[in-house]
Amino acid sequence: MRKRSSNRFRLAAMLLIFFACAFLLPASRTGDGRLYLLAAAVPTVMLILLFLPGGTMFLDRPSLCAALILCGFSILAPAATLPDEALSQGMRCVAALFFLMAGTVLIRAFRPSFPAASLVALLALGLLSVPLWLPSLSFSLTEGGMALLLIAVAAFLSLHLCLPALLSSLGGLMLLLLQQDPAAAALWCVVSVLVFWAVSGSALWSGISLVSSGGLFAGCLLAAPHLIPLSASSESSLLSRLAAMQVLPPDVVPESSEASDSLFLLLGDHFGLLFLLFALLLFVLFLLRAASLALHARKSFHAAVALGTVLVFGLRAILFLIAVMNWLPVKSMDFPLMTASFPSLGAQFFMIGLLSGISARNEADLDEDSRLAMLAH
Amino acid sequence: MPVVPENIWNVLHTVSRYLFPLLALSLVFLVLFFILSESANRRERVRSLPGSGTVGELVVLSGGQNLDINTWFPVPREGVLGSIRSCDLVIPCPGVRNKHLDFSWQDGQGLLIRPRTGCEVLINGTPANCRTNAAAVPLTHGSVLQIGSAVLRLHLFAALDNTVTPVQPSPVEMSGFSEMQSPMPGSMPVPPLQDLSPQAPFQAPYPAQPSDLPEMYSPVFPVKDSFQAPPSPVYPDPGAPLPAPETDAVSPEAQPVRIRRSDRWKEDLGE
Numbered sequence: 001m002r003k004r005s006s007n008r009f010r011l012a013a014m015l016l017i018f019f020a021c022a023f024l025l026p027a028s029r030t031g032d033g034r035l036y037l038l039a040a041a042v043p044t045v046m047l048i049l050l051f052l053p054g055g056t057m058f059l060d061r062p063s064l065c066a067a068l069i070l071c072g073f074s075i076l077a078p079a080a081t082l083p084d085e086a087l088s089q090g091m092r093c094v095a096a097l098f099f100l101m102a103g104t105v106l107i108r109a110f111r112p113s114f115p116a117a118s119l120v121a122l123l124a125l126g127l128l129s130v131p132l133w134l135p136s137l138s139f140s141l142t143e144g145g146m147a148l149l150l151i152a153v154a155a156f157l158s159l160h161l162c163l164p165a166l167l168s169s170l171g172g173l174m175l176l177l178l179q180q181d182p183a184a185a186a187l188w189c190v191v192s193v194l195v196f197w198a199v200s201g202s203a204l205w206s207g208i209s210l211v212s213s214g215g216l217f218a219g220c221l222l223a224a225p226h227l228i229p230l231s232a233s234s235e236s237s238l239l240s241r242l243a244a245m246q247v248l249p250p251d252v253v254p255e256s257s258e259a260s261d262s263l264f265l266l267l268g269d270h271f272g273l274l275f276l277l278f279a280l281l282l283f284v285l286f287l288l289r290a291a292s293l294a295l296h297a298r299k300s301f302h303a304a305v306a307l308g309t310v311l312v313f314g315l316r317a318i319l320f321l322i323a324v325m326n327w328l329p330v331k332s333m334d335f336p337l338m339t340a341s342f343p344s345l346g347a348q349f350f351m352i353g354l355l356s357g358i359s360a361r362n363e364a365d366l367d368e369d370s371r372l373a374m375l376a377h
Numbered sequence: 378m379p380v381v382p383e384n385i386w387n388v389l390h391t392v393s394r395y396l397f398p399l400l401a402l403s404l405v406f407l408v409l410f411f412i413l414s415e416s417a418n419r420r421e422r423v424r425s426l427p428g429s430g431t432v433g434e435l436v437v438l439s440g441g442q443n444l445d446i447n448t449w450f451p452v453p454r455e456g457v458l459g460s461i462r463s464c465d466l467v468i469p470c471p472g473v474r475n476k477h478l479d480f481s482w483q484d485g486q487g488l489l490i491r492p493r494t495g496c497e498v499l500i501n502g503t504p505a506n507c508r509t510n511a512a513a514v515p516l517t518h519g520s521v522l523q524i525g526s527a528v529l530r531l532h533l534f535a536a537l538d539n540t541v542t543p544v545q546p547s548p549v550e551m552s553g554f555s556e557m558q559s560p561m562p563g564s565m566p567v568p569p570l571q572d573l574s575p576q577a578p579f580q581a582p583y584p585a586q587p588s589d590l591p592e593m594y595s596p597v598f599p600v601k602d603s604f605q606a607p608p609s610p611v612y613p614d615p616g617a618p619l620p621a622p623e624t625d626a627v628s629p630e631a632q633p634v635r636i637r638r639s640d641r642w643k644e645d646l647g648e
Contacts, residue, residue, distance in 0.1 A: 018401070
């Protein structure tokens with residue numbers, strides 16, 4: 001226990017030093033009060049969350065800590081050049097913390113049953129269909145819909161209701177394709193097939209899921225290519241960034257590469273490639289922690305939700321890297337937890353809340369084991 | 378707000394190009410240590426709770442040739458019972474299908490059994506199939522599950538709120554039961570049936586283990602490797618000190634007969 005506390009204190013001290021220095025450096029040049037405010041507020045919020053009593057808030061501190069550092073990076077990225085944007089990003093991150101609490105409470109209160117799973121599935125499909133009947137909507141509800149759909153599919157699968165799970169999954173995939181979002185559709189396709197394979201334990205249903213999801217995706221790609229606009233890369237390229245950092249010669253950069261407002265790449269502009277690699281490493285640690293939560297879960301529902309969350313985050317990061325490297329002509333997504341879109345950030349914090357709730361459930365199970373062992377003696 | 382002079386700021390900026398990656402690396406390591414320490418703490422807790430993750434055990438009362446009497450299976454909160462190795466509970470007996478049934482623990486009710494399509498079991502003598510309401514016939518402490526040619530009794534760890542009057546299996550199906558009542562020499566004592574009545578005090582999951590054995594689980598596993606003393610060294614010099622005396626580890630033959638099924642997986646694989 002003492003060792004754990006000392007680890008936490010060391011981490012807290014390092015967080016304080018890092019973020020205070022990182023915001024104070026540009027602030028000391030311009031004397032911008034907003035940057036001084038961020039230099040005080042960002043480490044303070046992190047320390048509060050790191051030292052909150054875990055038992056009352058049901059937070060999984062290691063995964064939350066990694067996620068908060070990545071969020072801090074997303075605030076830091078525009079701080080030197082766009083202090084207003086940095087302040088807005090900070091506000092978005094703070095507001096998204098409420099979704100973290102919502103996810104924690106939901107996963108602890110949710111009991112898989114057919115009516116509950118059906119309700120969540122309908123809600124998810126409703127969220128995913130909003131852009132179709134409200135095309136003028138300026139923000140995307142895709143990620144929130146996917147998070148809810150993941151809960152519904154996991155609940156159906158844990159109840160051994162493979163057909164409703166498959167129908168919900170295919171419905172979500174169809175809506176994502178109709179939204180002309182091939183990257184999100186591909187992500188959901190892979191996530192749903194892997195969750196099916198891991199949870200249903202049935203080769204037949206896994207095969208059906210694979211064939212139907214893959215068939216639907218490929219069918220849309222071939223039969224209605226206008227539904228899947230594959231951009232030849234209107235997005236920015238990491239190659240151009242690397243060339244700008246003088247890591248690569250300029251002639252390897254494609255002509256079509258343009259600048260982007262991706263916070264992840266902006267961070268690389270300010271702090272260098274090595275810093276980006278460390279941020280990626282931190283993200284990998286976050287994924288490993290989330291995967292361990294999935295492994296320790298005792299109910300297949302919790303394991304499926306945690307597994308799906310890990311897959312969503314991991315595949316998002318892979319898609320981001322593929323898009324910015326111009327390996328596939330797909331529209332780029334933002335790097336997880338480093339996005340300027342509040343609905344996306346909220347959905348991602350909601351999923352981290354799900355992980356926290358599962359972690360709290362795992363701890364409660366161990367406490368119950370301890371109680372039983374004590375009674376048995 | 379204070380502003381530093383340009384030349385000082387340039388120095389700070391140059392230093393920061395190396396400082397911030399270093400600090401970021403430190404952050405990565407500290408997060409890694411934090412995660413590792415949390416995991417180690419969890420492992421330590423799990424190690425101190427041998428029955429962690431399970432709700433009880435299924436003890437074989439009769440299993441025919443493929444399953445020894447008194448073999449016990451730790452029962453997780455939920456999973457699949459069948460005859461193939463990928464199942465959570467592997468019952469390699471005639472009449473047990475590859476994936477015969479799903480089970481899940483429900484707090485306050487017991488272990489709910491959901492046979493798969495075309496499969497049937499007897500729960501306390503009552504037939505159950507895929508159309509049976511699982512909540513109507515839950516397995517509780519002392520319940521008997523008959524699946525194929527195997528007869529299994531459930532011993533719950535969380536039995537305090539779920540004890541029911543134990544069911545005496547029918548003598549026809551309980552051919553191996555008399556053998557259980559007169560255990561083989563050195564075997565773990567099996568609790569008599571009257572101890573499972575609701576009036577009886579809560580029974581520890583692993584009762585009546587010899588007190589001189591090191592851990593709760595170790596005596597019941599006939600894991601040969603862990604009990605074999607290393608070969609005594611040969612000293613060429615007769616004046617050298619004598620080899621270390623034999624450890625007083627219990628020989629594998631003297632181990633109790635209570636068998637954990639998973640300990641036989643190695644020999645199963647060799648078959």
